[in-house]
Amino acid sequence: MLPYLVSSVGFIIAFMLQYGVVSRSTMLSGAADLLLLFIAAWSLHEHNKRMWVLILIFAAFISFVSATPFFVSIFVYLGIFLLSKYLNTWVWQTPLLAMFLLTFVGTLFQHIVYLAVLWVNQTPFDWATAFSNVTLPTILLNMLLAIPVHALVHEMARSVYPTGLEP
Amino acid sequence: MQKLLNPKFLRNLIISIMVIGLMVMAISGYLTPIFSLSLTPLIGTQSWLAERYSAFKDFSNSPRDMAELRQQNAMLENEVAQLQNQVVALQEELSQSRILEALFDFARINPQYEYLAATVIGREINPFQQYVIIDKGSNHGLRHGMPVVTQKGLVGRIDRVIATAARIQLISDANSVVNVRLQNAKTEAQVDGSITGEISLQLVPQDVDVQVGEVLLTSGLGGTYPPNFFVGQVLTMESRENSMFQTGSVQPMVDFSTLSAVLVVTNFNQVDIKPLLP
Numbered sequence: 001m002l003p004y005l006v007s008s009v010g011f012i013i014a015f016m017l018q019y020g021v022v023s024r025s026t027m028l029s030g031a032a033d034l035l036l037l038f039i040a041a042w043s044l045h046e047h048n049k050r051m052w053v054l055i056l057i058f059a060a061f062i063s064f065v066s067a068t069p070f071f072v073s074i075f076v077y078l079g080i081f082l083l084s085k086y087l088n089t090w091v092w093q094t095p096l097l098a099m100f101l102l103t104f105v106g107t108l109f110q111h112i113v114y115l116a117v118l119w120v121n122q123t124p125f126d127w128a129t130a131f132s133n134v135t136l137p138t139i140l141l142n143m144l145l146a147i148p149v150h151a152l153v154h155e156m157a158r159s160v161y162p163t164g165l166e167p
Numbered sequence: 168m169q170k171l172l173n174p175k176f177l178r179n180l181i182i183s184i185m186v187i188g189l190m191v192m193a194i195s196g197y198l199t200p201i202f203s204l205s206l207t208p209l210i211g212t213q214s215w216l217a218e219r220y221s222a223f224k225d226f227s228n229s230p231r232d233m234a235e236l237r238q239q240n241a242m243l244e245n246e247v248a249q250l251q252n253q254v255v256a257l258q259e260e261l262s263q264s265r266i267l268e269a270l271f272d273f274a275r276i277n278p279q280y281e282y283l284a285a286t287v288i289g290r291e292i293n294p295f296q297q298y299v300i301i302d303k304g305s306n307h308g309l310r311h312g313m314p315v316v317t318q319k320g321l322v323g324r325i326d327r328v329i330a331t332a333a334r335i336q337l338i339s340d341a342n343s344v345v346n347v348r349l350q351n352a353k354t355e356a357q358v359d360g361s362i363t364g365e366i367s368l369q370l371v372p373q374d375v376d377v378q379v380g381e382v383l384l385t386s387g388l389g390g391t392y393p394p395n396f397f398v399g400q401v402l403t404m405e406s407r408e409n410s411m412f413q414t415g416s417v418q419p420m421v422d423f424s425t426l427s428a429v430l431v432v433t434n435f436n437q438v439d440i441k442p443l444l445p
Contacts, residue, residue, distance in 0.1 A: 018292055019288075019289030019290060019292065019300065020288065020289055023289070023290035023291065023292055023294075024290050024424070026294070026424065028363070029294060029362070029363040029364050030294050031294045033292065035292065062292065065289075065292075065300070065334075066291060066292050066293060067291050067293065067296045067298045067326065067327075067334065067336070068293045068296065111295075114293055114295050115295065118295060118341065118362065121342075123341045123342055123362070124341065124359075124361075125295075125341060125361065125362045129361075129362070129363060130295065130362055130363075133363045134294050134295060134362065134363060138294055
């Protein structure tokens, strides 16, 4: 019960910081995604195998506020969760490396989905501009924030789970 | 006479005269060098003694003084911190009141519309879309499609409303289209947003001479926005020979990255012309 409570509080804090602060701090047109980083870092913890239920709820919550279509956030964040489980099987000994890899791949995956939705909706855009002005800065910002977010979530996990059971 | 010649009397008389003489000499200043000479070693000794006494007193009292000074220092530092906080809070209030003052000035200049001031509390998570969230919703009378402005110009329109908040689609969003008129060129065109948040001028006829710095105002066409709101200024124009229209880049009047307060035009009814479109 405690892990779900802690992750819910962590998610709410990340959500508020994302909408109030992080989304406004842009590099070119890119902005970091604190929710993606939180979900990635928390999902990398091997004890959170049933985390997908919470992510489903969180993603639905984000979809309610976001201007993107409802299913997109759910698809993206559940995809990142599944990717983290896959990464856990072969780079689990180096959690920070897994976090970096998940951040990089997850951001790319998220942006490809976002752009695909825009393309389906016939929104005019240029792929090269989208990549250079939005995706690349976002990846850089996410990679920069990945370290502190991973450290914070790791400390949260240590306080939630008994010592010796951590990955 | 015998009494006058009495040796005791004479001695007293001589002593009195000498004393009076010394007093007269002292008052007259004739004895000053002698006094100075005799007092110099005394003053030196007194100074030495006083310095040692002061040093001893300082040494004996210094722990108490230090403690008092530290307490006073801590109190003063605390007071300075409180005053700094007050200064920051007052500066914040001043900044907020200046924004509100500017907004109210705008409302006074455009009295035909009714406005509701709202604070921007969030920004869209998807970096490809340009939306902000405000702290007023349907409880405050806001509805879908209401135009949103600041004292500088057009911001966008309300895209979605819940009871206590609303989401605004900025004119810089990729799906946003604003019909504009060029103030000097006396022609109409269209301003489109983009996924990077930049806005561009589209559908400008080739025969129209558009100068850099030309002001763009909403035309009111399409019924989405009321007319005569500032949108931006032309930065550059591009004209291709084989193209039907000129295009250009636009500097928006409103800086969307620092948007903190907006005005919602509450008495403008958006006209839905979709059923009329072929």
